[in-house]
Amino acid sequence: MHLPPSPAEEAVAAELADVRPSLGPSYAAALDGARAAVLTRLWRALAFEPLPWVVGREPTSDGLALLLAGGARLEGPQPDPYATEPYVSELLLDGRPHRRAARLVTALGLPHGEQFAAELDGCTASLALSRAGRPTGEDRAPQATWEWEQRVVDGHPYHPNCRSRPGFSVAEQLAYAPEHRPVVELGLVAVRAEECLVTGDWPQELRDAGRVLVPVHPWQAAHVLKQERVRPGAAGFAAHPLMALRTLAPVDGGAHVKTALSARLTSSVRDISVYSIETAAAVSAFAQDLSERLDGRLHITRTLGATTAYSPDLAAVLREPPEVYANAAAGERVLPVAALASFGPARGAAWRAEFARLALSVCLRVLELGVALEAHGQNLLVVLSADGAPLRLVYRDLADIRISPVRLARHGLPVPPLSGRLVTDDVSVLRRKLFGSLLTGALGATVGSAGAFAEALAEVAALPATSDTGALLTGPLPTKALTLMRLSPGVPGDQWAELPNPLVGG
Structure with missing residues (x-):
């Protein structure tokens, strides 16, 4: 059934007509698919997250019914916790069909639901815009x-807000979003050295007469900074945006x-x-x-330098590109796991x-040594041979790993001079x-369904045993409760859900 555009979808169409x-x-042709993609992600959240207003x-x-506080009933197809292709075109709330995620959330009347519904509406329109500009089969x-990073069009494989970009106009999405393949010109802000914190080696070309030159994204310059x-x-500061949008690869290398x-x-x-x-x-x-300690199976990109003007709004990090860990002469290449689709x-x-x-043996070994990587499809990359075989891993972005001093000491490893949220x-x-990023994130999204996930994990039991392998083989798998978190603005930190483990049949 053809649906008229929502307010956000209509607004994007109007802006697109101008720019x-x-x-x-x-864009118009992509709307129905985008609606189903967002609704599918929302159904996964409703089916599995510990939402307080789902009482049964x-x-x-032919599927699943949710019993809601107040007596309402929401029905949909059998949920697949690892599906990445849209399979939900409508959900029934007390028998009434809903084909838009935003309108369903509004109809549910949830606490804090108004803002979430607006985000879902904007996300659907943004996702359709992203799909409208995707490469054709004729492209190189x-x-x-x-x-490869710019081929990741749909964003987060499981988050209902997979392409939510509030504050970005259509023109700005086209100018800055990686899936539209722009070249972005970064600016610089000069800050007196005594007013900056610098760690690592900040390059001389980003210093000027006693000042530190901080790279600035043009969106940040227009909307946050003067x-x-x-x-x-x-x-060298013309750059290609990567999957993270705010991280860029300079055109000149x-x-x-x-x-x-x-x-x-x-x-x-x-x-x-x-x-x-x-x-x-x-x-x-x-x-x-x-x-x-990992026999060359895992490379971690180095942080070369980092600086901040003691403000989260004005800071930058220079990071080693992952390509340095591939032997180009031998035909090797590096792909982020999210691009494997x-x-x-x-x-x-x-x-x-x-x-x-490969991914499980390496990451479980790292966890045993004392470090939990946030190995989702954006942070984790794989080095491929000339014929496409997975050889080894590359990990980037150390800002949200977790480090265990007790485990490090157990293996005779020095404990870094750190405190705060990274240490536990x-x-x-x-x-x-680790499990919530690698298993229910990167690997689940790579295979794209519960059945294929079970097949891919069939030989996990044969991996070298660690103190964490038993938890992987015997219980449900954790995943971030992303929708619960969006509907709980007063609750700090991550909240979690449990997904059926294909290794134990539920």
Whole structure:
């Protein structure tokens, strides 16, 4: 059934008619698919997250019914916790069909639901815009890693806010979002050295007469900082946006630049905390030492330098590009795991099983040593041979790992001079960090369904045993309760749900 556009969808169409009318027809054609994609993600959340207003769940002849506080009943198809292709076109609330995620949330009348519904409406329109500009089959195949990153059109594989970009106009999405393949000109803000915190080696070309030059994203310059403070970037600061949007690869090569972007993308504001800058050099040095224990199977990109003007709105990190860990002469290349959906060999069951063995054996070993990586599809990359076989892993962005001093000491590893949120010996926190990113995130999204996930994990029991393997083999798997978190603005930190484990049948 054809649906008239929602307010957000209509607004995007109107802006598109002004700034890129050639995309108008493909945007309109993408709307139905975008609606189903967002509704599918929402149904996963409703079916599995511990939402306080869902008081019961019961099977039906063809799916699942949710019993809601107040007596309402919401029905949908059998939920697949690992599906990435849209399979929900409508849900029934007391028998009435709902085909838009935003209108369903509004009809449910949830606490804090009004803001969430607006985000879902904007996300649906933004997702359709992203799909409208996707490459056609006639385009040249990606070569560089940044080109593969830009093939990730749909954003987060499971978050209902997968393409939520409040505060971005259509023109800004076209100018800055990676899936539209722009080149972005970064600016610079000069800050007196005594007013800056610098860790690591900040390059001389980003210093000027006693001042530190901080790279600034143009969206940040326009909406958060005073434009007059921002000077044009130095040579080399035309850059390709990566999957994270606020992290970019300079056109002329060299270090990737992670910029502060004080906008809510998916569910988090993407500024850079002073704590992240304070700890950047120590964490990077520690991670390099750790990687030497892993027989060359895991490389961790180095943080080269980091700086902040003691403000989360004005900070930047320079990071080693992952391509340095691939032997280009031998035909090797590096792909982020989130881009594997566009890589033909990764659709085969044997390839998926081989990759799952590699990822799990390495990441479980790192966890045993004392570090839980946030190994989701954006942070985790795989080095491929010339014929496409997975060889080893690359991990980037150390800002949200977890480090266990007790585990490090158990293995005779030095404990880095750190305190704060990165440091914990809580086993549940460590396992949630890794399992919730690697298993119910990266690997689940790579295979794309519960059945394929079970097949890919079939040989996990044969992996070398660690103190964490038993939890992986015997219980449900953790995942962030992303919708619960969006509907709980007063609750700090992550909240969690449990998903059926294909290794134990539920």
